[in-house]
Amino acid sequence: MTGIWLRVALVLIGLAATSAPSDAETVVLRGGTLYASADAAALPDAVIVISDGVISAVGKSGEVAVPSDAQVIDCSGKTVVAGFWNSHVHFTEHVWHNAGAAPAAPLTQHMQEMLTRWGFTTVWDLGSDPNNTLPLRKRIAAGEVAGPTILLAGNIFPKGGHPVYVPSEVQLPEVATPEEATKWARDWLAMGEDGIKLFTGAFMGDKPVINMDPAIAKAAVDVAHAQGRPVFAHPQNKVGVETVIASDVDVLAHTTPSERAYTDDQLARFKAQGTALIPTLALFTTVVLDPNVTNRLIAATVNQLKQFSDNGGTVLFGTDVGFTTQYDTTQEVQLMHRALSERQVLASLTINPARFFKAPKKGKVEQGFDADLVVLDGDPLADVANLAKVSTTIRAGHVIYQKP
Ligand SMILES: [Zn+2]
Known part of the structure; x- marks a missing residue:
């Protein structure tokens, strides 16, 4: 590593x-x-x-x-x-459209509602239009817009795996072969993205989950690692988690509410490979209406967080804001606290991401x-x-x- x-x-x-x-x-x-x-x-x-x-x-x-x-x-x-990191956000809401030229005040205003009033000074955008987000990051760095430091990851879907909750007009690459994955990973990084996000599993609503072939995932990981960039993955189920392991993906972008627990073998591999986890627990309170189902999803994902942390894994705070409009971080830290100590939650916001993403002057x-x-x-x-x-x-x- x-x-x-x-x-x-x-x-x-x-x-x-x-x-x-x-x-x-x-x-x-x-x-x-x-x-x-x-x-x-x-x-x-x-x-x-x-x-x-x-x-x-x-x-x-x-x-x-x-x-x-x-x-x-x-x-x-x-x-x-120390300043907080949110390692899973999206600058996809309408307000960010044309962020390079839009007036600064509404951008600063929304940045405040979504991120800065919750203490975020560094964020990982795990998927948005770089034509908006790259200029936005420049304007923040120049002091025109008050916001956090932004890092970006370019998305790659499996063939036919455009997730149902991503609007169909959003055009993102679907890859059928390792060669296509290699090309797209290179293109994203050449465009100025800082990492890659793979949908090792894509949620298709009533239809079965579409998983990414591990050889395709590995091709993208190899490109990113050769350039010193991290790879995140959205695993929809157990198969998607196995693909994360098989392809040496660096960060699980979510826990997996469809599974009760990680297996001993998965935990051993996470440890050996230094995989990190973004729990996004509060997100799973928003996906179904039945409170009994929600309680079951939360119990499963809190259990995974506890297993992962007790196993010595690096936990990174992240909420998926931008996709979800639940900007308030209270519920996320409270749910994390079911599995972690207060100090461990604080570490997930500060020193853990600083160390994991090799930012030696941040986190303390x-x-x-x-x-x-x-x-x-x-x-x-x-x-x-x-x-x-x-x-x-x-x-x-x-x-x-x-x-x-
Ligand atoms: Zn997301």
């Missing part, structure tokens, strides 16, 4: 560099309780100094010099943690790290739902959300 994510890391470094202002700008967060990382002890009455988009000093009040010209954000009574609040920060109204270790009570979101030293 060494070197796999080098290109992603370079993209992140590049975006951070372009978003740093040329004039000196110092922001200080003062008086909050800091969790410098998901496993750090609380530091009360903390001072965090940000210069030019980077954390330049962290310490206890009185021990850190506060520059006289700094913009001070009073964090007393609040909790400060330490000197020299990117100034991606979230100020919370309450302590997330006292109540996991406080992870959704965001007061301020800061990306690269700029406030991109401030609670009114």
